[in-house]
């Protein structure tokens with residue numbers, strides 16, 4: 265069903281890396297999409313757009329300094345949208361005014377975080393139960409944001425009962441770009457993705473839509489675009505696994521051969537990630553643990569038996585970690601890094617096991 269003609273169309277988005285191709289974006293990921301990670305991704309082929317991890321908005325909040333760095337010190341050459349999570353109108357207004365003093369490409373509202381601690385406060389995915397509240401928030405944000413206002417949403421809380429209403433609100437409040445993760449909040453991260461719902465969003469809203477969820481490779485990105493008719497793709501976990509994915513998407517979209525990644529290339533990526541995420545005062549053990557969280561995703565494409573993952577998870581020092589990397593990645597340096605995860609090789613810990621903590625959208629809890 266097509267909406268009535270819009271009184272004011274969505275504003276134009278910044279041009280993509282290659283104007284005319286479908287868009288690509290790095291999905292916002294808490295504890296991942298910081299300045300260091302954006303730099304690393306840009307080295308291998310930047311997406312058209314970056315999104316920060318979410319700025320929390322509550323009575324005591326001030327924009328988190330480390331997230332602001334990904335905006336203020338952005339050297340990727342690509343625009344960064346600042347994502348917010350919150351529901352109090354006064355505090356949202358205060359935060360937006362503060363963020364607009366920084367070089368943001370736009371303001372993005374999180375309507376999707378599925379962590380119980382978050383949705384129980386009625387923010388993130390919790391708001392999808394209350395379209396009237398979303399109406400108030402989007403009205404406020406549209407009044408405050410002269411530039412681009414964007415929304416990232418799931419397709420519902422436990423079902424899709426309010427989905428079309430939220431899409432109508434996206435139109436009514438002249439949202440400029442909509443990213444749709446094709447799962448409900450209750451479906452978390454591992455169910456099938458409802459690409460048909462993303463296709464419905466594309467038909468219903470006036471602004472461009474980015475399709476999100478399980479886009480594992482450039483070939484899958486092209487399939488999802490064909491199925492959904494979306495304007496582009498947003499990729500999260502599979503960009504941690506394969507930072508070349510945005511360049512590969514552009515090659516695929518342009519009908520060119522898609523570059524092949526070798527295990528030696530992956531070894532170079534791991535070294536770069538380690539160097540970029542080095543920070544004053546970060547103890548070696550903590551740094552190694554942080555690397556293991558990224559490598560949980562990388563390991564899904566190294567070998568079909570998960571031997572790299574098994575060995576990597578047991579390391580505790582920088583030397584041990586890189587010895588494992590050298591053994592698994594440099595023994596056959598020209599072997600291909602699989603374009604998609606090997607079946608059954610899962611990144612752990614798994615947020616959907618009952619014992620897993622779930623206090624946020626965090627690498628501690630989210631797997632692929």
Ligand SMILES: Cc1cc2nc3c(=O)[nH]c(=O)nc-3n(C[C@H](O)[C@H](O)[C@H](O)COP(=O)(O)O)c2cc1C
Nearest residue numbers: 291292293294318477478499500501625626627630
């Ligand atoms: C570690 C992690 C942290 C995340 N943090 C956020 C966040 O801050 N804001 C948000 O909108 N989504 C967040 N997400 C969800 C992703 O943006 C994305 O919607 C989801 O991972 C599905 O896309 P993918 O299959 O490409 O990973 C997070 C996901 C992961 C894996």
